[in-house]
Amino acid sequence: MKEQKPHRAPSMRDVAQLAGVSAQTVSRALSDHPNVQPETRQAVKDAAKSLGYRRNATARALVTGKSNMIGVITLSTSSYSRMTLIVGIEREAAARGYSVTFVSITNLSARSLEDGLGRLVAQGVDGIITAIPLQDSSTEVENLLSEVPSVAIDTPLPAGEQVVGFDQGHAARLAVEHLIECGHTNIWHVAGPKDWIESEARIAGWRRALEEHQLPVPPEIYGDWSAESGYRAGLILGRMPDATAAFVASDEMAFGLIKAVKELGRCVPEDISVVSIDDIELAAYCAPPLTTVRQPLEEMGRHAVRHLDVLLGDEEALEPQAKTTFIVPELIVRSSTAAR
Amino acid sequence: MKEQKPHRAPSMRDVAQLAGVSAQTVSRALSDHPNVQPETRQAVKDAAKSLGYRRNATARALVTGKSNMIGVITLSTSSYSRMTLIVGIEREAAARGYSVTFVSITNLSARSLEDGLGRLVAQGVDGIITAIPLQDSSTEVENLLSEVPSVAIDTPLPAGEQVVGFDQGHAARLAVEHLIECGHTNIWHVAGPKDWIESEARIAGWRRALEEHQLPVPPEIYGDWSAESGYRAGLILGRMPDATAAFVASDEMAFGLIKAVKELGRCVPEDISVVSIDDIELAAYCAPPLTTVRQPLEEMGRHAVRHLDVLLGDEEALEPQAKTTFIVPELIVRSSTAAR
DNA sequence: CCATAGCTTGTTATCGATAACAAGAGCAGT
DNA sequence: ACTGCTCTTGTTATCGATAACAAGCTATGG
Incomplete structure (x- = not known):
């Protein structure tokens, strides 16, 4: 066995060296930037694969200002509904290349909301989905929410610019x-x-x-x-x-x-x-x-992510847009009701 | 209204300037480093508060190599059990200063496991909790898991160094x-x-x-x-x-x-x-x-986080340790069983 | 044959923090 | 008074990527 040292993960520089190009070219080749010679791109990709290279998301986030993470804040009840919502969010987010970080709070006080949102913002999420049934909030909460685009499910939180609602x-x-x-x-x-x-x-x-x-x-x-x-x-x-x-x-x-x-x-x-x-x-x-x-709920979670994605991507392109997606309730008749 | 520009969040440099010290001193003051003059520390904290400064976790993660994020990978069933587990994990993680990012996969194929773990690793998590009932895995999966400390719930995944088990x-x-x-x-x-x-x-x-x-x-x-x-x-x-x-x-x-x-x-x-x-x-x-x-399940989730925390913190200090925490099952008799 | 444009690649600066090192101040002991 | 230590603070290098700019090269047209 030879791998003694904690073998630092390979960096772009290593790949560049192996492929005989500059780091920047590696960056371009791996980002599928158009202006790269096909054989250069291939060489870079081969080198990357052979080193088991994986792009460092942290460094990338630092320089681009986008973390590709979305935060979800919810109450920590272990009810079916919450879980279903979160699964929906996670699936849609994954499909759109976001990862999801998830904070749950135990009560509805402004204090704990601030704490939870603070954790998310400090984490550097690009956007936040609030799935909290709060009626009112504090100015601190509003500050936090104004720093990051956010979408609210169910509740029209202040500054939660778009809403997925269920009537x-x-x-x-x-x-x-x-x-x-x-x-x-x-x-x-x-x-x-x-x-x-x-x-x-x-x-x-x-x-x-x-x-x-x-x-x-x-x-x-x-x-x-x-x-x-x-x-x-x-x-x-x-x-x-x-x-x-x-x-x-x-x-x-x-x-x-x-x-x-x-x-x-x-x-x-x-x-x-x-x-x-x-x-x-x-x-x-x-x-x-x-x-x-x-x-x-799952569908509602997916909608929330879609809205957030638009909010993040189009950079205030389409301002008004569909402000809210309303989901229509559906009655399902089984046997717990009967005619008198 | 005057705030026109997207007002870049204040950085450590801004705080340093306002407090009349260097950026490094700000870093030390805010990290509660011991060797800082009390009044300097106070001045820094005041300046930070007045600017609404929030430490950039991304930059911090880049230089320290620790993201304070733990990843959880699980199947995307919306069953009660999964949710309860996740809530337990999130609570304990929050208490210990970690945030949680969460990936769910839809099936047990090695392919989708690789995908999920890959997302987590690329995200830069410090450790991974696998809550997946997989029987066997691929070498790619083992590679991924060997890059990051991990803890397995239920299933003794290879390279999942510690296990929280339920007999x-x-x-x-x-x-x-x-x-x-x-x-x-x-x-x-x-x-x-x-x-x-x-x-x-x-x-x-x-x-x-x-x-x-x-x-x-x-x-x-x-x-x-x-x-x-x-x-x-x-x-x-x-x-x-x-x-x-x-x-x-x-x-x-x-x-x-x-x-x-x-x-x-x-x-x-x-x-x-x-x-x-x-x-x-x-x-x-x-x-x-x-x-x-x-x-x-909630308790099991908390245990998993505790194990992972030890694994991450003590840096191979206590090697053997309790390899596994076993939770004891408890029979709860209600009315769906009766004597013959 | 030169000028202009477009393609490909490399160089340098930068994101926001911390680590490592360095320097000045104050104090004790000989 | 000088050496050496501790305490406090500042300076510089660094983490791993990308943006912005620059440079070389190949076409294309007048």
């Missing part, structure tokens, strides 16, 4: 109107946490739909997206004899709610119909299978 | 022995896909437990971790009158299996007992709640 209000309406069509008149809502903008939007959609159909609007019950919180809500709802329908803000909470309701001796959908939002993979395997409004 | 065989044994204690003698297994090392280990554990108790070993049924594949397996198992117990390799497949079995008119756990592995959040909200063996 939460419309999704809620689809869910509620389905229940109404089934003949329900007493439709409760189990909402997400108060400080999430999605929760607000879904509550508003639910309320508006009820009002338009001149149905009574019961008070909403708050959960925290977890199945456990849905279970607690179910314990409350299940005891109300006149509650025959619930619109639940997430599939996971619906799982919890259904469990509680069944434990109280009532049946879904015979006694209580349940619709939710998300359509996670397990939704079809709940008992009964969940009627739900599909939110295509 | 899949033991987990399987716990599950099977629980069924045996319940009086079952005909215990089937719905396994994960053939090319996953976890699947193999769970199959082996299941088989060994049965053999030790001198019980018959039926052929295993393969799934692909998805609830859908569990459902298909359930359609097969549910038709066998003498099958009274199933050990399913993941909670998600168990959801599917239970649905199928119920559709065939048999009850869980009265007719068929089901144990699985993972303990995802929804496991407790299945109907019936799943008896399962808990696999603490």
Whole structure:
């Protein structure tokens, strides 16, 4: 065995030497710059391959000012939805030659948002995708976001110049109107946490739909997206004899709610119909299978990357452009809802 | 409005000028280097703050050779387990001052592994965490892995110097022995896909437990971790009158299996007992709640980062060390299993 | 036959930080 | 008072690439 030293990775200089050209020519040859003699290019490529040369992204980033990294900031809930979003982002980013660095924060305070964004900016990302449901922010956050192009999913963060949106209000309406069509008149809502903008939007959609159909609007019950919180809500709802329908803000909470309701001796959908939002993979395997409004998170992640890519690439070429991509919600009827 | 130009972020030189010192002193002051006069340090910090200075991680990485980034490579399934793992990794990494870049691959071919690892290495990560269930690899993959310290979760990849492991065989044994204690003698297994090392280990554990108790070993049924594949397996198992117990390799497949079995008119756990592995959040909200063996993915992610940190920091100081952290599986009994 | 243009390649400067070395100040010990 | 040490700060070189400029060479046309 001879490789003793930590054998520094080969640099462009090494390749240049082996190929008998200058470093700059190597750079040009490997970047597929047009004005390079074919045989020179080939020689360079051969030399590079034989040395196992790999371009140093750090040096490249330093001089070009572009890191080809995009940052994603999200809440660190391990929910299905977040994961799906991130997978979508990663795939589209990889396809477009970006790598993704990923920061999760544990709470919605401006403090922790600043921290997370700060880490991303310090890292030198070219752009940021915020997948955070924050309602408001601090000036420090705005500063951070103004330093780097950013795209917001769900939430119109200040300075988040473009937005990929899912019309939460419309999704809620689809869910509620389905229940109404089934003949329900007493439709409760189990909402997400108060400080999430999605929760607000879904509550508003639910309320508006009820009002338009001149149905009574019961008070909403708050959960925290977890199945456990849905279970607690179910314990409350299940005891109300006149509650025959619930619109639940997430599939996971619906799982919890259904469990509680069944434990109280009532049946879904015979006694209580349940619709939710998300359509996670397990939704079809709940008992009964969940009627739900599909939110295509992976696709939303991909859209976010596409927007960001345009923002980064075209250098304020097309200013107005499509400011927002709206994804249309789709109702998926399974067996957790039934006619009265 | 006066800020017309893209106002280049302030550099160390700017701070130095404002504070009336040299760039090197700024570097020292901000890095909390000991030999700096207190008032100088303060002056530098004030200047930095007033300019909104942020250290350029790229330049720093170039000269120090350390990027403080760790790379994670994983399969792009949007399963709960992967997400939980990643959240654990990200949290621990953030706590230790690393940022995380994240690559997912869509299949287990050596080709795509090479591609993913290549992206990570080219990105300049300091270390890599492989969370891939690959059985074997190519020499190219080994080259890549030998360039950068790496830690493997689950799978002992070649050159993955340290391993965070979960004793899949033991987990399987716990599950099977629980069924045996319940009086079952005909215990089937719905396994994960053939090319996953976890699947193999769970199959082996299941088989060994049965053999030790001198019980018959039926052929295993393969799934692909998805609830859908569990459902298909359930359609097969549910038709066998003498099958009274199933050990399913993941909670998600168990959801599917239970649905199928119920559709065939048999009850869980009265007719068929089901144990699985993972303990995802929804496991407790299945109907019936799943008896399962808990696999603490978040903790495993954190361990991986700790190992990697040691590997990166101590510079071959403590060579042997704890080569592997083994996490102990824990059986969680709920209601999907019952005595015969 | 010279001028102009285009192609190919090399040279030098630069990105923003830190490492390594150097230099001046202050202080103690002989 | 001189030597030698420590503390503080500054200077210069460097990491690995690319941008900008420069130079040599080959066509092409008048």
